[in-house]
Amino acid sequence: MDYIFLNYFQLVGAVLLILINVILSLWLRLGLEKSLLIASLRMVIQLLLIGYVLEWLFNLSDPWLVMAIALIMAAIAGVSAVNRTSRRFPSIYWRSLISVLISSFLITNLSVAGIIRVDPWYDPQYLIPLLGMILGNTLTGISLGLDKFMDNLLKNRHQVETLLSLGASRWEATHKEITSAITTGMIPTINSMMVMGLVSLPGMMTGQILAGATPLNAVRYQVVITFAIASASALGTLMIVLLAWIALTTPNHQLKIALLHHPQK
Incomplete structure (x- = not known):
């Protein structure tokens, strides 16, 4: 057709x-x-x-221009991830940006250069769309995980402080809050994968079929991008939760809960 x-x-x-x-x-x-x-x-x-x-x-098809566009996209994703949360703390934007950059760029480059084997690797026809899909899902995981972690710390503040006063390390005292936040950030991707192909036809697969690709080849590309999205989302969520944990606790095993505040309207 x-x-x-x-x-x-x-x-x-x-x-x-x-x-x-x-x-x-x-x-x-x-x-x-x-x-x-x-x-x-x-x-x-x-x-x-x-x-x-x-x-x-x-x-x-200029590699420096392609990378500049990619960095701009990542910067917007990092800011957007924080803007979706209900609380802030100092350096939250930088920590979000670092999480987005490392997770999305690492997984995108592995997918483009290592799996699909695009030549040259910076070919914008492949790099930019794949990066865009990975960024969109990664920022969702980051914002959900980050918001859940900050909310957990506030809700369970007394419990965490009790554990710290009894000699627990900051990791031991906040382990439950960390794992809960990471799980929350990964849930949307897992839910999407569960029904993919049965309830929903993914965007990349549908777009390729509409563009004339065979369904089986479109499925192959969708498998690649789905696992790339899952990996980047998990890595980004893990990074932002750990970076937030570092910011909101001290090496002396104390909470810095006072740093949390609602954004000014």
């Missing part, structure tokens, strides 16, 4: 589908119509802009 090119009139038809959400919001008085329209407008503008940027980038 030939690839079907979508023109702007067809896109307008797709945009009109959001009117279903708007009508439901007005009918049920949900008050979401303004948010829906703003979100829709932002999404369309952002996707069109990135489409033009990627076309320009694919034509240039």
Whole structure:
């Protein structure tokens, strides 16, 4: 089957589908119509802009420019991960950025250069889309794990401090909070993998099939990106929780819970 090119009139038809959400919001008085329209407008503008940027980038294929775009994407993901949490502490943005950079860049490069074996490895047609999918899922894991860890420390503060006063190390006293946070960060990826192919057809696989790839080849690519996402999400969640643990405890086995605060509105 030939690839079907979508023109702007067809896109307008797709945009009109959001009117279903708007009508439901007005009918049920949900008050979401303004948010829906703003979100829709932002999404369309952002996707069109990135489409033009990627076309320009694919034509240039400059390794330094590709890496610059990748770093910008990672920086935005690091900030976005923190912005989804309900609390802050000093250096939280830097720690999030470090977690995003190491986890996503390591797994993306292993996938592109070691598994798919793209030549050259910085080919933006492969590197940028794969990195984007990995970043999107990694920042979700990081934000969930980080928020859960900070929430756990506040809820179980007295229990942790009691354990510390009885001679437990900071690792022993907070081990339960750490493992709970890491588990929370990994749950969305595990849930997605559980129903993949039965309930949901993943985006990368669907996109390749629509672009003309055979279903089996599309499945192979989806397997690669799914395991890459799972690995990066787990690694990123582990890193941010441990970095937050270092920031909120001391080598003298004390809690620095006073550092936690709600973001200023």
